[in-house]
Amino acid sequence: MSVFTNNELDYLNNQRxxxxxxxxxxxxxxxxxxxxxxxxxxxxxxxxxxxxIKTRKWRDAGRHPRVAFxxxxxxxxxxxxxxxxxxxxxxxxxxxEGFARGLDxxxxxxxxxxxxxxxxxxxxxxxxxxxxxVNTIQNxxxx
Numbered sequence: 001m002s003v004f005t006n007n008e009l010d011y012l013n014n015q016r017x018x019x020x021x022x023x024x025x026x027x028x029x030x031x032x033x034x035x036x037x038x039x040x041x042x043x044x045x046x047x048x049x050x051x052x053i054k055t056r057k058w059r060d061a062g063r064h065p066r067v068a069f070x071x072x073x074x075x076x077x078x079x080x081x082x083x084x085x086x087x088x089x090x091x092x093x094x095x096x097e098g099f100a101r102g103l104d105x106x107x108x109x110x111x112x113x114x115x116x117x118x119x120x121x122x123x124x125x126x127x128x129x130x131x132x133x134v135n136t137i138q139n140x141x142x143x
Contacts, residue, residue, distance in 0.1 A: 002043050003112050003129035007121045008083055012038045012045070012071060020047055020108070021068040022060035022089075030056055036069075037099060045069060045085065045110040048096035052104045061089040061108050069110055081119035085112050 002009060021031045034047045034057070047069075052058050061067055067089045072082035087110035095107040111130070118124040 002040075003115065004038075004043075005117075005121055005125075008115070008117055009038060011081065011083065011120050015071050015073070018045075018047075018069055018071040020057055021070075022057050023064045023066075024056070024060050025063060030060060032057055035099065035103075036071075039095070039109070042109065042111075044112070045087070046092075046095055046099075047108040047110065048099040048103050048106070050103060052096070052106050052108070058091065058106075058108065062091050065089045066113075067108075067110065079119060082117065083120065084116040085110060086114040087112050 004012065016035060016037075017033055018036045019031055020034045021029055023029055035049055036045050036047045038044075039046045047057075049055070065088050067087055069085045069087060070082060072080065074080045090109045090111065092107045092109050094105045095109065096103050096105045099107075113130050114126070114128050116124075116126045
């Protein structure tokens with residue numbers, strides 16, 4: 001059973017661009033647009049791209065694994081929809097091959113801890129989906 005509702009899964013599977021927020025060693029936030037996909041095998045969000053291991057987001061997620069991820073859009077005439085996911089990030093050496101030809105095999109895998117969604121299900125939702133203390137991930141790369 002997924003931590004996401006059926007409507008949230010449908011929304012995520014029909015979007016390709018989100019924003020990933022990380023924090024550097026000095027506590028400064030960094031937000032970037034990223035390609036992503038929902039991974040049904042792990043019930044996670046996988047973030048991939050070109051030269052991902054050379055990026056600030058990779059470095060920051062490795063040092064401070066608690067991240068935020070947002071996917072949003074607006075349907076006409078004015079119907080905003082959004083999912084904000086607070087997550088623990090794991091740096092993975094493989095998994096990105098399935099995104100698109102030419103992208104790196106490495107991915108940042110986001111394990112949801114809290115989901116806030118509006119405009120997707122009938123009511124706005126805010127829910128913890130995993131125990132944050134148990135789910136916190138140490139700084140390491142999974143090979």
